[in-house]
Amino acid sequence: MTLENRVAIITGAARGIGEATARRMAHEGAKVAVVDIDRDEAQAVAESIRASGGDAVTFVCDVAQPARVEALVSDVINRFGGLHILVNNAGICPRIPIDDMTETMFDKMIDINLKSVFFLSRAAGNAMKAHGGRIVNLSSTGGRIGGVFNATVYGATKAGILAMTKSFARHYAPYNILVNAVAPGAVETRMMTIMSDETLRGVIEAAPLKRLADAAEIANTIVFLSSDEASWITGATLDVNGGTLML
Secondary structure, rough: OOOOOEEEEEEEOOOOOHHHOOOOOHHOOOOEEEEEEEHHHHHHHHHHHHHHOOOEEEOOOOOOOOOHHHHHHHHHHHOOOOOEEEEOOOOOOOOOOOOOOOHHHHHHHHHHHHHHHHHHHHHHHHHHOOEEEEEEEEEHHHHHHHHOOOOOOHHHHHHHHHHHHHHHHHHHHHEEEEEEEEEEEOEOHHHOOOOOOHHHHHHHHHHOOOOOOOOHHHHHHHHHHHHHHHHOOOOOOEEEEEOOOOO
């Protein structure tokens, strides 16, 4: 149990990569804060983890609001007695062509996908200073190559996460807080399956492994970066994309 007695916050944990990460971390012994804006789905995940012998509690939070994420960190520490791991996974990816993008939606994507990472990482990092910790940010292959499939602003937010990860890694290195990013390729989640069949086939064909990833495969990488086995890795981005992008 590589994460025994660690406390982890996972945002966007009601489904997809976040849910898979919550389940895997609980399996590895972590006490998991299942954070999402959707109370019912998050509660179902936490209840399922507890039914399997894990320790998980639901926290409802709109990560786009800095005051809410600061309160979240305090609430988790009060509930579990500490904080050791943060996974910034929450994000949205509406498929909007460039000519149809509105200022309202642009700002919403920045707030949820990027601003939340800054303010939650700062709040969690400051709470971890006394004992060290891990922060793992979810970027995307789209952040590496630019937004595709009507995801221009999404790609920009994910590219911003890559730069922010390096800045936070430098800032918190003196406190043994390691900050890294994971850039998944196409994963079999709701975000991908809402694509048209033709677009989805194109995505699958672009990957040498010729399939979508299972969310658990991304969770495995997140858990690795959160563990003691990744003790000499900070400011890095691990590309987990089935070979779609080879740097």
